Amino acid sequence: MSIIEARGLSKSFQQAVKEPGLKGALKHLLVPKNITKVAVQPLDLSIEAGETVAYVGPNGAGKSTTIKMLSGILMPSAGSISVNGINPYKKRMENAAQIGAVFGQRTQLWWDIPIVESFSLLKDIYQIPEPVYRANLDQFIELLGMNEFIHLSARKLSLGQRMRADLAAALLHNPPIVYLDEPTIGLDVSVKQKIREFIKKINQEQQTTVMLTTHDLGDIEDLCKRLIIIDHGSIIYDGSLSEVKSRFAKSRVIFFQVGSPMPELYEQLAQTDGMKLELQNEQEFSVSFDRYEYTASDVVSRVMRHGEVIDFRMEDANIEQVIKAVYDGNLDLNQSGQ
Ligand SMILES: Nc1ncnc2c1ncn2[C@@H]1O[C@H](COP(=O)(O)OP(=O)(O)OP(=O)(O)O)[C@@H](O)[C@H]1O
């Protein structure tokens, strides 16, 4: 059995329908009107121990709702969940011992006490043995660069500092499973990098299972082999990241460095469907092309006919295009992509 298993898991919320203004609020008070919002449609999930899975989708797709159900915070409307053999909502205490969770949008640290004291409280709550606690704390301080702020209260931390502290707090008790809901939201590149390296290390060294939601495609490329895409509460893709890239990234780009400008080529490309030219300077340009219409050698030979090519390189298919197409509703992942 997989470490995380969900069958027919779904969640609906009652949402109030109010007319605008005071009149609407009063009317709602007297005659409440609600609609049922299906946040997560019945879905199945199986995640193996040690996997790093990216769980992505547009705003409001149902990602956080799924994570909240898996972590035992929300009761599902229907379906079953087993996390390491435990029903997370029914056995919340047992479940808490085996998971770590970071919700990037809000902290789980005590607001008014120094971070290091929060950690020490967590040590007692999770009954972390002293040597494990010490070793983890030392390692986390080092890896996440927390020395300069560990004695401050959470209230005083910057967003990037708080996120690092939250991540450390979630992992102090060595949970085998960690849910990270937008752990890099709003962070600068260097903090993002620290957090990614940290997650990678924990996964590699302790085989921690990681489920990550993010809107940062760099996080996905860097950390996850498997990608699950959810849209309007339903899973529309579940498979390897490399497969989705090679199957669905429609265009490819070749960058050229040439001996001298090629005005005739530029004119020709402007009139060719499925190819797009971008000039960098006199001697450098890129051609993006539809990989289902042309091959790379079509493009290269066409350029070579117009003069000397000093160098060229091809850019890999990019997950960004795929995700954007999915978010824009322009890609049906059930199709073959041809
Ligand atoms: N407590 C709630 N009460 C009513 N509706 C809710 C509640 N929580 C979530 N929803 C609704 O469920 C849907 C899914 O929300 P969810 O937070 O899971 O989206 P998400 O995929 O995490 O989006 P984002 O990328 O913006 O974080 C949304 O339409 C949201 O308005």
Ligand SMILES: [Mg+2]
């Ligand atoms: Mg969310």
